[in-house]
Amino acid sequence: EAGVTQFPSHSVIEKGQTVTLRCDPISGHDNLYWYRRVMGKEIKFLLHFVKESKQDESGMPNNRFLAERTGGTYSTLKVQPAELEDSGVYFCASSQVGAGVRGEQFFGPGTRLTVL
Amino acid sequence: AQSVTQLDSQVPVFEEAPVELRCNYSSSVSVYLFWYVQYPNQGLQLLLKYLSGSTLVESINGFEAEFNKSQTSFHLRKPSVHISDTAEYFCAVSDKAQKLVFGQGTRLTINP
Numbered sequence: 087e088a089g090v091t092q093f094p095s096h097s098v099i100e101k102g103q104t105v106t107l108r109c110d111p112i113s114g115h116d117n118l119y120w121y122r123r124v125m126g127k128e129i130k131f132l133l134h135f136v137k138e139s140k141q142d143e144s145g146m147p148n149n150r151f152l153a154e155r156t157g158g159t160y161s162t163l164k165v166q167p168a169e170l171e172d173s174g175v176y177f178c179a180s181s182q183v184g185a186g187v188r189g190e191q192f193f194g195p196g197t198r199l200t201v202l
Numbered sequence: 203a204q205s206v207t208q209l210d211s212q213v214p215v216f217e218e219a220p221v222e223l224r225c226n227y228s229s230s231v232s233v234y235l236f237w238y239v240q241y242p243n244q245g246l247q248l249l250l251k252y253l254s255g256s257t258l259v260e261s262i263n264g265f266e267a268e269f270n271k272s273q274t275s276f277h278l279r280k281p282s283v284h285i286s287d288t289a290e291y292f293c294a295v296s297d298k299a300q301k302l303v304f305g306q307g308t309r310l311t312i313n314p
Contacts (some may be wrong), residue, residue: 129304142301193246
């Protein structure tokens with residue numbers, strides 16, 4: 087069974103441009119999470135979907151970030167316009183219903199975003 | 203609010219030596235505790251977790267961690283490390299809100 091996949095693995099963009107990150111969770115996992123690690127800092131929660139609904143978006147840094155999960159399958163995270171401080175590694179994770187609270191989140195390899 | 207502190211950003215050890223990676227947390231409610239590991243060029247993997255019951259939990263590759271409520275700690279230990287244990291290790295907590303709160307990570311390097 088395929089794990090959580092993320093695309094692209096790396097993205098280098100200019101400040102002010104738009105970037106869209108994609109996450110495909112494990113099939114059947116209703117919970118989908120986005121996290122971010124800025125260089126040298128801890129991994130921080132961004133938001134949590136249950137199917138297509140946003141359960142918790144308390145970690146989204148500002149309105150330049152837009153996450154969607156249409157149809158409750160894959161998710162996208164758009165940054166528009168990108169700023170230098172958005173650089174970092176963006177992780178996606180998924181879990182089955184009820185498993186998230188027990189920490190059984192499965193992580194993807196991450197997308198490394200560099201904003202120049 | 204919860205927070206996690208990993209006191210050591212880097213830990214170098216020799217192969218077959220014991221290691222301890224320290225983790226302390228702060229929370230006003232009961233939490234679940236986890237250790238994740240990220241091997242080079244891979245995603246995060248769950249190494250072990252404490253939910254309830256026995257305070258000593260073990261992983262399949264020889265790591266163990268002990269939940270100490272009075273000291274609010276969840277240190278990770280292994281009696282004898284191998285080159286393949288080279289990775290970055292993350293301590294994390296969560297409550298019923300499901301989101302994970304991570305520490306800063308500890309990079310474990312094994313020298314032959």
